[in-house]
Amino acid sequence: MMRWLLALVLTALALPLAAQDTMPPAPYAYNQLADPRLEAKASALMHTLRCLTCQSQSIADSDAPMAGDMRHQVRSRILAGESPDQIRRWLIARYGDYVSYEPEVSSTTWPLFAIPLLVILIVAGVLLRRLGKRRSDGDDAGAKA
Amino acid sequence: MRKLTLWLPLALFAFFAGLAAYMLTQEKDQLIESTMIGQPLPEFALQPAFEGLPGASKSDFTGKPKLLNIWASWCLPCIAEAPQLEALQRQGVEIIGIAIRNKPEDVAGFLAKYGNPYTRVGSDRISEVQLAIGSSGVPETFVIDGKGVIRYQHIGDVGADDVPTLLAELEKAK
Numbered sequence: 001m002m003r004w005l006l007a008l009v010l011t012a013l014a015l016p017l018a019a020q021d022t023m024p025p026a027p028y029a030y031n032q033l034a035d036p037r038l039e040a041k042a043s044a045l046m047h048t049l050r051c052l053t054c055q056s057q058s059i060a061d062s063d064a065p066m067a068g069d070m071r072h073q074v075r076s077r078i079l080a081g082e083s084p085d086q087i088r089r090w091l092i093a094r095y096g097d098y099v100s101y102e103p104e105v106s107s108t109t110w111p112l113f114a115i116p117l118l119v120i121l122i123v124a125g126v127l128l129r130r131l132g133k134r135r136s137d138g139d140d141a142g143a144k145a
Numbered sequence: 146m147r148k149l150t151l152w153l154p155l156a157l158f159a160f161f162a163g164l165a166a167y168m169l170t171q172e173k174d175q176l177i178e179s180t181m182i183g184q185p186l187p188e189f190a191l192q193p194a195f196e197g198l199p200g201a202s203k204s205d206f207t208g209k210p211k212l213l214n215i216w217a218s219w220c221l222p223c224i225a226e227a228p229q230l231e232a233l234q235r236q237g238v239e240i241i242g243i244a245i246r247n248k249p250e251d252v253a254g255f256l257a258k259y260g261n262p263y264t265r266v267g268s269d270r271i272s273e274v275q276l277a278i279g280s281s282g283v284p285e286t287f288v289i290d291g292k293g294v295i296r297y298q299h300i301g302d303v304g305a306d307d308v309p310t311l312l313a314e315l316e317k318a319k
Contacts, residue, residue, distance in 0.1 A: 023246040026271035052177055052281035065246060066282070069272035094279035096180045 028075035029068030042075045045084040048101045049074070049091065058101060176300050179279030179287075186213075186293045187277040191267025194244040195252040201241050201267030206293040210318035212238055212311065213287040214263070215275055217245040218255035220283040222302035229303040230262035238315060242266040245275055245283055286311065290318040 033039040046060035051067040059067040059074070070091075077087050091099045097106060105113055190202035206213075214230065216223040234240055242263040244252050252266060269275055278287065278295065288297035288311065297314040299307060 023248065023270060055175070066272055069246075070276065072271055073273070073276055091276075092180075094179060094181055094276065095177055095281065098177055 023065075025065070025068045026072035028072040028079075030071075031075075033075050033079055038078050039075075041084055042071075042078045045078075045087060046071055046074050049088070050099050050101055052095065052099065177281040178300070179281075179295070179298050181279040181295050182298060184295055186289060186295060187274070189267075189274045189277065191243065191269055191274060194242070194247060194266040194268035195249040195256075197253060197256070197261075198263060199265050201243055201265045203293055205241055205265060206289045206291070208291050209239070210288060210290045210296070210315045212240040212315070213278075213289050214240050214242045215245060215280050215283055215285045215287075216242060217247050217283045218251040219247070220245075223255075223284045224259055226284055226286075226302035226304070227259040227262070229305060229308055231260050232308060233303075233311065234262040236312065238312070239264050243269050243274055245269050245272055288314045288318050 033042060043060065047058050049059045049070065051057045051059045051062040051064055051070070053064045053066045054062045057067070059070045074087055077090075078084070082090075088100055088102070092104075097104060097109070103109065103112070186203045186206060188203050190204075191200045193200040205211075212230075212233065216226075230240055240262050242265065244266055247268060247270075249268070252268075256263075256266075267274070280287075280298075282300070284302055286299040286303055287295055290296050296318040297311075299311065303311065
């Protein structure tokens with residue numbers, strides 16, 4: 001009981017204290033790259049990477065210090081000549097698919113891609129059979145008349 | 146038969162509604178585990194986080210397995226885990242710290258107040274090493290073996306019950 005109470009008090013205190021992280025943000029956390037082409041590349045990538053501390057936002061949308069540090073990584077790596085895909089791989093190698101908002105085919109996600117295709121095939125099969133049947137019914141009717 | 150298929154859509158709807166309701170009552174797993182377990186540490190060399198101790202680099206992880214503790218003076222759970230880290234240190238565990246987004250005076254102040262279990266503390270001002278090892282917050286504690294390979298990750302503060310686990314993981318990493 002005491003432990004829970006303590007935990008509760010600590011969580012309540014955590015927010016104002018976390019705000020006391022008074023370090024200036026990383027150089028490229030809030031500064032765009034000088035080259036608009038590179039910045040566009042970085043920005044597109046940042047919108048598809050998940051913020052780790054605020055899990056429903058992309059790092060482009062988040063003001064969390066860690067998201068700022070991740071933006072710095074993205075921009076400085078783009079500036080150093082890495083491709084967006086390389087940077088995404090680098091992050092996925094550390095945090096798993098979780099960090100990327102771009103769906104990937106992998107050993108766990110392949111059913112997500114396979115099932116819709118399968119459903120479309122089944123629907124197409126059923127439709128073809130039904131329509132084909134109706135047409136031949138119609139032909140029969142025409143023949144009788 | 147026809148009657149039964151009529152009820153099918155409603156049954157499906159009820160199933161999904163029930164599933165959603167059930168999942169809402171389940172606690173969400175917020176932990177993001179590093180996928181770097183079993184991988185060697187990336188190359189890094191961090192400046193000392195304050196004047197009292199040397200900085201930290203990959204080359205410090207040789208010899209016996211050591212703990213790598215990611216922390217910050219502005220992080221409250223780090224205060225909660227301080228006694229456990231000291232207990233580990235007293236049992237002969239070498240703990241190398243990396244202070245995230247911290248000023249030297251804040252690091253020194255924290256260690257003076259809550260005790261210093263570290264042999265080295267590197268300063269990671271832009272979470273560079275933290276991101277490179279797949280850590281997503283403070284505090285986190287990694288077991289690193291004598292070859293510099295990441296063997297185990299503990300997310301969140303080290304509680305009293307976690308000390309034996311960490312000791313066992315250190316033993317396993319030998």
